[in-house]
Amino acid sequence: DAKTTQPNSMESNEEEPVHLPCNHSTISGTDYIHWYRQLPSQGPEYVIHGLTSNVNNRMASLAIAEDRKSSTLILHRATLRDAAVYYCILRVYSGGGADGLTFGKGTHLIIQP
C-alpha cells in the first residue's frame, strides 16, 4: 500500500467542524482511500472510504482532491466523543483483496469543550 502523511495532532472545539487532512502523493489509480479511528483503549473503527468522488455517511464526509493526491475527512459537528486517533489508509482492491490494513501513526484529534 502507498504511503500517507498526516499531521501528528489537531485540536478543535466542540460543536465546530473538523477537517483532517491526508496527503498521498504516490497514490495509484486502484488505491481506495480509507479512514479509521481509534478511541482511547478501544480497537479501530471504520469511518468512511472512497475512490474518486466525495462520499458522505452518518459519521463523516470524505473530500477527495481532483488529482487524488490528498483527501480530507470532515466531521461536521465535533463532539467530545470524536476525540480519537484518525488513520488515513490506502488499499488496493485486487484479486481477493483480503490482505490487512497498513496503519501509520495517524492524527490525534483533541476536542476542547
Add this chain to the structure above:
Amino acid sequence: NAGVTQTPKFRVLKTGQSMTLLCAQDMNHEYMYWYRQDPGMGLRLIHYSVGEGTTAKGEVPDGYNVSRLKKQNFLLGLESAAPSQTSVYFCASSQTVAEQFFGPGTRLTVL
C-alpha cells in the same frame, strides 16, 4: 450480535511461556486478521486468513502461529513468549475489502 470478541482481555506471561489468544466473530465473515499495537504506534498485521483452513503471513509474523479451523474462530499462538511481544493484540474480521470490524483487544505483558 456480539461482533468480534477476544479472549482473554489481559494476560501476564513469563519469558518462554506459551499461550493462545482466541478471536471469535458471529458475522459469518470470511476474512480474519491479527494485529499488534505497540505504544504510540499504529497497528501492524501479524497474520491473516481469507477463509476456513487458510492462513497467510502479514508484516510481523515471526514468533507467532495461527490457525483457522472454524470459520468463526481465529487463534493466535505464542510458542515461547519474549518481552518484545509485549503489546496490545487486536483481532478483526471482514466480509468485503471495505470495512474491517475490530475486537476490543488483548493486553499482553511478557516479563
